[in-house]
Amino acid sequence: MTWKLVLPFITRAKRLVSTHHISSLPRLHHSSLVTHVACIRHRHSSCCNLDSKFALVNNQTMTMHFTYIWARGYVKGKDRGKDKKSDKGKKKVAVNDEQLAELIEINTMRKQMQQAVDRLKEEYVKNLSLRSTTGSIETLPVSFEGKEYQLQELAQIVRKNPKTIIINMAAFPQVIPAALQSIEKSGMNLNPQQDGTALFIPIPKVTKEHRENLAKNAKALFIKCRDSIKEIQNKNVKTVKNNSTVSQDLAFSAQEQIIEIGNQYISQGEMIFDAKQAELIGKD
Incomplete structure (x- = not known):
């Protein structure tokens, strides 16, 4: 020059x-x-x-x-490399359910995710009501001889008065330890008392502490639901990753779609959780 x-x-x-x-x-x-x-x-x-x-x-x-x-x-340090980073991303390709079905069992995946949400609803109805009901106790799972039964299949359950429920275990007295464990871990804040082959369950007063305990259990059940959906999500993402016959762009978009579907079911569970929290955390 x-x-x-x-x-x-x-x-x-x-x-x-x-x-x-x-x-x-x-x-x-x-x-x-x-x-x-x-x-x-x-x-x-x-x-x-x-x-x-x-x-x-x-x-x-x-x-x-x-x-x-x-x-x-030259560009500023904070702007440097932005274009390169964006270029690193794979090209997104629109993927519908029909195309996704060629890579994974999409109907099975959706069904499993929906089942996780349905289980959360069921758990909330049975185990997280402010007032313990006979119905919620009747359906508690109890393990016996390698199988799982509902408590009502092994005992007679009656409500003696508004403050007490009695469980008669005379038909299967050997199941009493398992029944006690199931009741204590039900999340309903119950403290059963044994008298021979009968279990007496005082219905706890709805206190602030009781509400908070139920709210903690509600969160734990939601986390369990969320993790279950993520496990299904990750399993199907891995299936796509291991498919060597699929182009990189299609594989990337398919994985994104699977994650999006999973997140939709997680959002459903979160809405149910938020509603339950609002119900449980209230005035005494």
């Missing part, structure tokens, strides 16, 4: 020398070449300054002065 700027002046000087019949150019009185390169943070600039004086005929001095500057601007 320097010679492109200097050359016209040299050519002009030679032309003057030839015109006035001077055999050679006089010695330069002054010449300076200053090159400055500065690099400050993300901005780089360079400038080259050439100031030369030529002695010509008739004792006259002709001064040639020129300056050229070129600069290159």
Whole structure:
């Protein structure tokens, strides 16, 4: 770039020398070449300054002065690499259920996710009511001889009065320890008392502490539901990842779609949880 700027002046000087019949150019009185390169943070600039004086005929001095500057601007650090990062993402391809069904068992996946949400609803109805009901106790699961039964299949359950429920375990007394464990872990804040083959369950008063305990159980059940959906979600995402016959763009979009479907079911569960929390956390 320097010679492109200097050359016209040299050519002009030679032309003057030839015109006035001077055999050679006089010695330069002054010449300076200053090159400055500065690099400050993300901005780089360079400038080259050439100031030369030529002695010509008739004792006259002709001064040639020129300056050229070129600069290159760089983006700020926070903006650097944004385009590269966006380029790293795979191209998104629209994927509908029909196309997704060619990669995974989408109907099975949706059914499993819906079952997780339905279980959450069922748990809330049975185990997280402010007032313990006979119906919620009747359906408590109890393990017996390697199988799982509802408590009502192994015992007689009656409500003696508004504050007490009695469970008669005379038909299967050996199940009493398992029944006690199931009742205590039901999340209904129940404290059964054994008298022979009978279990007496005082119905707890609806206190602030009782509400808070139920709310904690509601959150734990929602987390269980959410994790179950995520497990189904991740299993199907892995299936797509391991499919080597699918293009990268299609695989990426299919995985995104699976995650989106899972998140929709998680949102359903979260709405149920929020409604239950609003019901449980109230005034005494």
